[in-house]
Amino acid sequence: MTVKQFQAESKRLLDLMVNSIYTHKEIFLRELISNASDAIDKIYYKALTDEALNFNKEDYFIKVEVDKLARLLKISDTGIGMTREELEENLGVIAKSGSFAFKKETELKEGFDIIGQFGVGFYSAFMVSDVVTVTSRALGSDEAYKWESKGADGYTIESCSKENVGTEIVLKIKENTADENYDEFLEEYRLKSIIKKYSDFIRYPIKMELIKSKLKEGTEQEYEQYKEEEIVNSMVPIWKKSKNELTQEDYDNFYAEKHFGFDKPIKHIHISAEGTISYKAILFIPEKMPFDFYTKEYEKGLELYSNGVLIMHKCADLLPDYFSFIKGMVDSEDLSLNISREMLQHDRQLKLIAKNIKTKIKNELLDLLKNSREKYEEFYKSFGRQLKYGLYSDYGANKKDLQDLLLFYSSKEKKMVTLDEYLSRMTEEQKYIYYASGESIERIDKLPQTELLNDKGYEILYFTDDVDEFSIRMLGAYKEKEFRSVSSGDLGIESEEANTSDADDQSNLDLFTEMKELLADKVKSVKASKRLKNHPVCLTNDGDLSIEMEKILSAMPNNQNIKADKVLEINVNHAVFQQLKEAGQGDKEKLKLYTNLLYNQALLIEGLAVEDPVEFSNNICKLMS
Ligand SMILES: Nc1ncnc2c1ncn2[C@@H]1O[C@H](COP(=O)(O)OP(=O)(O)OP(=O)(O)O)[C@@H](O)[C@H]1O
Numbered sequence: 259m260t261v262k263q264f265q266a267e268s269k270r271l272l273d274l275m276v277n278s279i280y281t282h283k284e285i286f287l288r289e290l291i292s293n294a295s296d297a298i299d300k301i302y303y304k305a306l307t308d309e310a311l312n313f314n315k316e317d318y319f320i321k322v323e324v325d326k327l328a329r330l331l332k333i334s335d336t337g338i339g340m341t342r343e344e345l346e347e348n349l350g351v352i353a354k355s356g357s358f359a360f361k362k363e364t365e366l367k368e369g370f371d372i373i374g375q376f377g378v379g380f381y382s383a384f385m386v387s388d389v390v391t392v393t394s395r396a397l398g399s400d401e402a403y404k405w406e407s408k409g410a411d412g413y414t415i416e417s418c419s420k421e422n423v424g425t426e427i428v429l430k431i432k433e434n435t436a437d438e439n440y441d442e443f444l445e446e447y448r449l450k451s452i453i454k455k456y457s458d459f460i461r462y463p464i465k466m467e468l469i470k471s472k473l474k475e476g477t478e479q480e481y482e483q484y485k486e487e488e489i490v491n492s493m494v495p496i497w498k499k500s501k502n503e504l505t506q507e508d509y510d511n512f513y514a515e516k517h518f519g520f521d522k523p524i525k526h527i528h529i530s531a532e533g534t535i536s537y538k539a540i541l542f543i544p545e546k547m548p549f550d551f552y553t554k555e556y557e558k559g560l561e562l563y564s565n566g567v568l569i570m571h572k573c574a575d576l577l578p579d580y581f582s583f584i585k586g587m588v589d590s591e592d593l594s595l596n597i598s599r600e601m602l603q604h605d606r607q608l609k610l611i612a613k614n615i616k617t618k619i620k621n622e623l624l625d626l627l628k629n630s631r632e633k634y635e636e637f638y639k640s641f642g643r644q645l646k647y648g649l650y651s652d653y654g655a656n657k658k659d660l661q662d663l664l665l666f667y668s669s670k671e672k673k674m675v676t677l678d679e680y681l682s683r684m685t686e687e688q689k690y691i692y693y694a695s696g697e698s699i700e701r702i703d704k705l706p707q708t709e710l711l712n713d714k715g716y717e718i719l720y721f722t723d724d725v726d727e728f729s730i731r732m733l734g735a736y737k738e739k740e741f742r743s744v745s746s747g748d749l750g751i752e753s754e755e756a757n758t759s760d761a762d763d764q765s766n767l768d769l770f771t772e773m774k775e776l777l778a779d780k781v782k783s784v785k786a787s788k789r790l791k792n793h794p795v796c797l798t799n800d801g802d803l804s805i806e807m808e809k810i811l812s813a814m815p816n817n818q819n820i821k822a823d824k825v826l827e828i829n830v831n832h833a834v835f836q837q838l839k840e841a842g843q844g845d846k847e848k849l850k851l852y853t854n855l856l857y858n859q860a861l862l863i864e865g866l867a868v869e870d871p872v873e874f875s876n877n878i879c880k881l882m883s
Contacts, residue, residue: 259414259416260414261413261414262350263412264351264412264413265350267351268350268351268381269410271381272381272384272407272409272410273409273410275381275409278385279437280385283386283443284456285382285456286382286383287333287443287452287453288452288457289380290333290382290427291322291453291464292457293379294320294334294337295320295335295337295457295460295461295462295566296337297335297339297425298318298320298337298338298462299337299461300337300338301313301318301336301397304397317336318462319335319464319465320333320335320462320465321334321464321465322449322465324446329431329444330428330431331387331428331431331443331449332429333426333427333429334425334427335424335426337424338397339394339399339424340392340425341396341399342401342417344394345405345415346415348380349413350413383427384409386429386431386432386440386443387429387432388408388430388431389406389408389429390407390427391404391405391406391427391428392405392406392425392427392428393405393418393425393428395420395422395424395425396423402419402420403417403418404416429443446466446467447468449466450466453490458491458495459493459494459495459566460491461494462493463493464489464490464491465488465489466490467485467486467487467488468485468487468488469485470485471484472484495563495566495589496509497528497589498538498566500530501528501530509526509540509542510522510523512540513526513542516561516587518542518544518585518586519542519585520546521544521545522545523542523543523544523545523585524543524544524636524637525542525543525622525633526541526542527539527541527543527619529614529618531611531614534610535592535607535611535614536592537590538588538589539586539587539588539611540586540587541586541615541619542584542585543583543584543619543623543626544584544585544640545636545637547583547640547641548583557572558572558574558579559571559574559576559577560572560573560577560584560585560586560587560615561587561588562576562588562590562593562602563587563588564591564594565590566589569593570602573588573602575602575603575608576588576608576612576615577612577615578656579644579647579651580644580645580647580648580651580660582644583640583641584619588611588615590607590611593607593608620659623663624662627676635665638665638674642664642723643723643725645660645663646664646723646725646726646729647725648660649661649729649730649733650728650732653732657732661677661733661736662678664677666680666693666721668717668718668719669694669712669718669719669720670683670718675719677691677737680717680719681737681739684717684739685715688716689742689751690741690749691719691739691740691741692711692716692718692741692742693720693726693727693730693743694707694718694719694720694721694743694745695720695722695726695743695745695804695806696720696721696722696865697722697865698722699720699722704863705744705863706792706793706796706863707789707796709790709792710751710788710790711744711789713791718744721806727804727806727807743799743806744789745796745797745798745804745806746798746799746804747800749788749789765839766830766839769838769839769842770783770785771784772842772849773826773849773853776849776850777853777857780857781824781825781826782824782825783800785825785828787827787828787829787830790827790828790832791829793832793863794835794856795826795828795829796860796863796864797826797861798824798825798827799824800823801822801823803822803823804822807822808821808822809866826856828856834852837852838852838853838856851877851880851881854874854877855877855881858874858877
């Protein structure tokens with residue numbers, strides 16, 4: 259029998275397969291089952307158009323059988339089969355229109371992960387087997403042919419006999435090597451789990467003979483083994499069912515079965531889109547944060563199916579980072595099974611799907627916020643931070659999409675509020691949306707900087723998350739209202755307060771200049787406060803960087819010691835100020851002591867560390883004695 263040569267392209271691919279060190283070799287089974295399913299589809303469609311043909315669903319199935327001793331794995335189908343010519347054409351020539359050819363030789367040599375990047379169809383069988391034998395009888399033919407190959411050296415074709423129409427692929431599974439275990443592909447239970455994982459939703463039954471054990475009749479402890487044929491796949495994908503056919507439990511089960519999370523999702527989104535793009539998707543909004551969510555290990559993405567066949571476990575391109583918590587799957591008939599990861603990024607269909615999904619998720623979240631506030635707040639506790647990251651990532655490109663999903667604690671309402679709710683309560687003369695940053699609600703409650711605003715009855719949003727201020731800075735304004743920190747130099751309040759009347763008289767200004775000199779570059783200036791009521795001092799900032807941001811930046815690993823420009827504000831109506839004034843008029847030592855004490859108090863209130871605790875404590879003693 260003459261050995262025929264493969265086409266050059268096919269030979270290259272085969273070489274790669276035979277010598278592959280790819281770690282997910284199990285996908286060969288997905289590829290073969292997918293081909294078998296396609297072959298049954300073809301008969302099915304023929305039957306739809308040809309009255310002479312009857313499609314009897316029970317006659318159509320895929321079967322996976324193992325002969326452990328002989329190291330053989332057989333995948334057979336009752337599909338359309340192949341003629342001799344088709345065997346030559348389909349298996350001797352690489353069918354891919356260029357996905358493979360488009361990679362340059364050099365890239366392939368450098369270990370380009372072709373298998374991971376491309377579904378590779380039939381040839382993937384050579385990753386796990388030494389010899390592949392395909393026996394096929396085409397629909398309408400009495401003859402059958404056997405195609406056989408040991409890999410890149412070529413293949414043979416001869417006629418043979420086969421009882422039924424269809425194709426049988428027998429793989430001679432490789433022997434184990436020091437690094438690779440091939441025996442697993444001869445274990446029924448391993449095969450079953452591979453089928454469940456990748457081909458669960460193939461429309462036709464995938465049958466396997468599984469060894470089971472049962473109690474021997476008449477005994478109480480003796481077991482005997484027997485074989486039983488089982489359909490391994492569930493066949494109908496839940497996403498292809500209509501929404502009214504499904505219960506909440508169905509969705510919850512699907513979530514659990516797919517290992518999307520251990521919690522119960524807060525909401526599912528079942529999409530069935532048709533039109534310019536057609537796809538189906540089931541997405542979940544989880545309730546609890548996965549333990550690794552805010553670590554590098556966490557991988558975002560959705561399962562991607564092409565017409566019921568899983569092509570990618572985590573397709574990251576389907577989700578923007580700020581929705582990285584979303585779990586689920588997408589199935590589209592418009593996507594090729596063999597699309598590469600690289601090509602996916604540029605795939606127009608996929609981009610459209612991703613855009614569509616993004617809008618749907620946003621709308622569902624808005625709906626949750628509007629109609630199930632409690633649930634939304636629960637969700638926000640876990641993932642609000644991610645939404646806020648989304649605000650400032652990509653240079654704020656997504657801020658419009660995300661701004662209405664934000665929640666902050668309100669000084670007035672004593673609960674989480676949206677920016678829109680804040681706006682609805684603003685009075686006409688209120689210029690800005692005010693916020694205060696701090697470690698916790700309790701701490702912010704006590705911040706002296708909030709006194710004036712509270713007095714005026716203005717609502718303050720509390721920023722307790724370290725991303726808050728950064729993301730709000732990116733947002734800049736909400737519906738044309740700018741944000742303003744309670745610590746910022748200008749609060750935009752026309753001061754009709756009497757307490758500032760003598761604040762700027764010359765003697766005070768001289769005193770402040772002197773205090774500034776004593777504090778040197780610790781502060782940018784010392785001045786009379788317009789915002790303090792009961793507290794003697796506070797720190798505010800002059801410039802873009804707030805004190806809160808300074809704290810966050812200095813806690814980062816690559817701390818560059820960036821400092822906010824601090825202003826020490828003094829309450830000129832406070833009893834302490836009189837003492838300070840008196841000290842300033844002659845007792846320089848006392849002025850130094852008071853200035854230091856006040857400055858350190860302001861640091862403590864702000865949650866900043868006192869620079870020299872020993873000196874601070876000595877100063878208190880000095881004051882007492
Ligand atoms: N079990 C089968 N029954 C009938 N024809 C088959 C079978 N397996 C493979 N073929 C034929 O061989 C061709 C090549 O298969 P291969 O898996 O390499 O690529 P493909 O299936 O065309 O591509 P894709 O995997 O992207 O669908 C198929 O298109 C099909 O015509």
